[in-house]
Amino acid sequence: MTGASTGNPEISPPTPSPDSWVTGSVYFRSDAQGIHLHLPSTLPWEELWENLVWQLRSRKPYWAGVAPLTLWSQQRELDMPTLQLLAALLSQHGLQLWRVQTRSRSTAIAAATLGYSVEQSSLLEAVPPAPPDTTPLYLRSTVRSGMSVRHGGSVFLLGDLNPGGEIIAGGDIWVWGRLRGLVHAGANGNKGAVILALQLEPTQLRIADQVARPPEGGSLPNTPEVVYLQEDVICIASLQDFLRRGV
Amino acid sequence: MSRVIVMTSGKGGVGKTTVTANLGTALARLGRSVVVVDADFGLRNLDLLLGLENRVVYTALEVIAGECRLEQALVKDKRTPNLSLLPAAQTRNKTAVHPDQMRQLIEKLASSHDYVLIDCPAGIEQGFRNAIAGANEAIIITTPEVAAVRDADRVVGLLEAAQISSTQLIVNRLRPDMVAAGQMMSVEDVVEVLAIPLVGIIPEDREVIVSTNKGEPIVLSANPTLAAQAIQRIARRLEGEVVEFPKLASLGESFWERAKRFLNQKVL
Numbered sequence: 431m432t433g434a435s436t437g438n439p440e441i442s443p444p445t446p447s448p449d450s451w452v453t454g455s456v457y458f459r460s461d462a463q464g465i466h467l468h469l470p471s472t473l474p475w476e477e478l479w480e481n482l483v484w485q486l487r488s489r490k491p492y493w494a495g496v497a498p499l500t501l502w503s504q505q506r507e508l509d510m511p512t513l514q515l516l517a518a519l520l521s522q523h524g525l526q527l528w529r530v531q532t533r534s535r536s537t538a539i540a541a542a543t544l545g546y547s548v549e550q551s552s553l554l555e556a557v558p559p560a561p562p563d564t565t566p567l568y569l570r571s572t573v574r575s576g577m578s579v580r581h582g583g584s585v586f587l588l589g590d591l592n593p594g595g596e597i598i599a600g601g602d603i604w605v606w607g608r609l610r611g612l613v614h615a616g617a618n619g620n621k622g623a624v625i626l627a628l629q630l631e632p633t634q635l636r637i638a639d640q641v642a643r644p645p646e647g648g649s650l651p652n653t654p655e656v657v658y659l660q661e662d663v664i665c666i667a668s669l670q671d672f673l674r675r676g677v
Numbered sequence: 678m679s680r681v682i683v684m685t686s687g688k689g690g691v692g693k694t695t696v697t698a699n700l701g702t703a704l705a706r707l708g709r710s711v712v713v714v715d716a717d718f719g720l721r722n723l724d725l726l727l728g729l730e731n732r733v734v735y736t737a738l739e740v741i742a743g744e745c746r747l748e749q750a751l752v753k754d755k756r757t758p759n760l761s762l763l764p765a766a767q768t769r770n771k772t773a774v775h776p777d778q779m780r781q782l783i784e785k786l787a788s789s790h791d792y793v794l795i796d797c798p799a800g801i802e803q804g805f806r807n808a809i810a811g812a813n814e815a816i817i818i819t820t821p822e823v824a825a826v827r828d829a830d831r832v833v834g835l836l837e838a839a840q841i842s843s844t845q846l847i848v849n850r851l852r853p854d855m856v857a858a859g860q861m862m863s864v865e866d867v868v869e870v871l872a873i874p875l876v877g878i879i880p881e882d883r884e885v886i887v888s889t890n891k892g893e894p895i896v897l898s899a900n901p902t903l904a905a906q907a908i909q910r911i912a913r914r915l916e917g918e919v920v921e922f923p924k925l926a927s928l929g930e931s932f933w934e935r936a937k938r939f940l941n942q943k944v945l
């Protein structure tokens with residue numbers, strides 16, 4: 431071990447409720463019917479669009495061929511031009527919108543007019559929340575300031591996490607690049623989750639319910655490092671040392 | 678094909694307006710027809726920097742409202758024949774303009790000019806969205822300061838989301854002595870975070886402030902200062918010329934080698 435970080439037991443991170451921290455943002459999942467895109471109903475459209483474009487760009491290298499896509503738009507009202515814009519963006523990234531699941535009447539009409547298959551559920555009807563996707567998420571991108579990546583499973587980022595950016599994951603977080611932003615691994619409470627980075631210079635580290643700031647000047651330059659929990663204390667070790675002590 | 682470039686930064690006071698005025702002038706002096714657009718509604722000062730304040734009659738708002746023709750609002754710069762300015766309104770609310778209206782306006786300007794340079798307001802709200810609406814390229818201007826770079830990074834993300842295809846970087850107000858003393862971020866540090874191609878490095882220069890007050894772009898000077906020369910080089914780079922980055926006295930060899938590499942690096 432190259433040094434324990436300044437774990438601070440007095441502050442515990444906001445524990446996001448398992449549903450809200452993933453379903454409150456734009457997210458994708460896939461099943462036998464293809465890919466499903468869930469749009470949260472509360473996020474302002476501009477923010478939603480920004481996040482969507484980023485996810486599409488970052489995930490594109492890992493999607494093969496053209497895949498059919500179901501849009502879950504909840505109560506959000508989408509008019510025809512907006513739906514067309516969305517469909518065009520998706521098709522640029524190899525996804526073909528074919529079905530719209532909505533609770534908004536106007537969205538249903540717009541989607542039907544454009545020739546999409548529409549499934550409308552009424553507001554009263556209980557719509558089962560989609561289970562958070564716990565499969566690994568592979569991203570190739572830079573996570574820039576202001577960007578937040580939230581995922582139920584582990585996140586593998588090929589690229590840098592810049593200061594002001596954040597990744598919150600149910601599982602591990604591996605950053606194949608410089609980790610300079612905020613990361614929260616095991617956000618559902620999984621104390622076995624680890625954080626790994628080729629270059630670790632984080633703003634803040636969180637695992638499960640523990641928070642740590644990195645020790646001043648504690649990072650070894652250009653050495654992959656692993657962050658893990660040991661008896662509720664956040665520890666940092668070089669990858670070599672971490673492996674030597676047994677995974 | 679004309680080029681529509683939005684000059685943006687996120688943070689205020691980093692030199693967007695200064696660089697827009699001077700880069701526009703430098704491009705015009707290379708023989709290009711250039712229009713600089715003040716998109717900072719409510720806080721206009723591009724006209725001031727160009728010394729054209731007293732010639733402004735109509736603004737972009739009147740054009741958008743259909744109260745005058747576009748040609749009537751354009752202010753020609755007598756010193757620089759190929760350069761004109763589309764002023765912003767000083768008074769009316771910036772949210773009065775819609776991105777679609779800006780897009781149409783910029784399209785018209787693009788059809789009659791080689792370059793349209795848009796001076797973006799600070800921030801990432803409505804004014805920013807209006808300013809980027811008609812652009813197909815962006816130049817990010819930042820100073821070598823943590824807060825400015827942080828905001829610039831946010832803006833690069835927003836430009837990516839807006840699917841603006843090309844984004845390049847200008848680092849302004851660099852002080853080589855402070856970098857050498859470890860008191861200021863180096864250009865290398867900045868480029869490492871932002872990961873976009875570098876198109877120019879402008880040193881800190883007192884002349885900039887003097888010229889601003891006179892309403893005379895520094896690139897017009899008979900004896901251009903280092904900052905003026907830096908902006909002239911940016912103009913040539915935009916024109917497709919390969920122009921070496923000169924060594925700033927106190928910066929080492931390896932740094933320039935690396936800076937050059939980033940010039941050709943693709944944005945992730």
Ligand SMILES: Nc1ncnc2c1ncn2[C@@H]1O[C@H](COP(=O)(O)OP(=O)(O)O)[C@@H](O)[C@H]1O
Pocket residue numbers: 686688689690691692693694695696799849850851879880881882883885886889904
């Ligand atoms: N390279 C430079 N050297 C010295 N002063 C500069 C330089 N660039 C800009 N400035 C000064 O910084 C201030 C802000 O510049 P301005 O162009 O108005 O920024 P912005 O449009 O981004 O708000 C002005 O006073 C300007 O004269």
Ligand SMILES: [Mg+2]
Pocket residue numbers: 693694695717722
């Ligand atoms: Mg300005």
